[in-house]
């Protein structure tokens with residue numbers, strides 16, 4: 406999905422600035438997988454992304470007046486939805502300056518500017534005081550980051566004791582060969598995709614008590630079909646926004662990503678409490 410091979414924070418920002426119009430054409434303003442309840446398939450990718458967000462909101466358990474940190478806020482859709490549905494205040498941080506501006510506009514369009522703030526910055530050095538948040542979530546952002554332990558320690562610092570953390574992340578199974586790993590990391594502009602087994606150690610080593618680790622792999626895999634179908638339905642628009650070559654390359658690469666991911670990618674949602 407990108408020519409970048411080294412996922413530096415700057416490369417991640419450039420990747421999103423380049424690929425965002427594509428996702429806006431084929432899906433929604435969310436940059437994450439879709440969620441399908443057990444036994445269900447079908448429906449649009451965009452709808453499944455919204456179901457995913459609703460599930461995360463429920464699992465985070467935020468309440469009116471709470472102060473929530475969104476680590477890797479993307480285009481601000483999940484944060485805006487969270488603020489709308491719970492009455493909390495959300496501060497989002499993203500490595501892309503353009504995304505921060507897009508997120509501000511999205512929140513303003515939904516009259517949520519009073520409850521949301523978005524800024525550009527690196528999650529490895531959070532511009533917030535210690536103990537200033539009640540909850541934090543990182544939705545599909547940690548796999549991009551060069552030093553996840555450093556980021557989680559930063560998140561622990563800015564949460565107050567007992568504050569909750571929710572992480573949704575792509576993981577690799579032990580079936581992944583070194584070639585699979587490097588292909589998926591390259592495709593997702595990931596610095597390091599870890600295994601589900603490594604996550605509890607990472608969480609505990611960075612100042613948290615693990616609550617639960619949910620394996621939702623079977624509920625997100627339909628994303629691969631749904632995205633391919635969405636692209637098919639929007640070929641003309643994608644061509645217009647990008648080029649014939651982009652469309653062909655993305656379809657070819659998506660087929661290979663799908664095959665590899667079905668074999669060795671997993672997806673986990675982790676909840677934890679700041680010790």
Ligand code: SAH
Pocket residue numbers: 414417418421434435436437476477478479480481482483498499500501504526527528529543544545546549550551
């Ligand atoms: N959580 C959003 C976006 C997911 S895309 C959603 O679910 O829609 C991944 C996000 O992580 C992007 O916003 C990207 O800018 C952000 N990100 C990646 N590396 C980062 C870093 N080092 N610091 C802050 N944000 C980062």
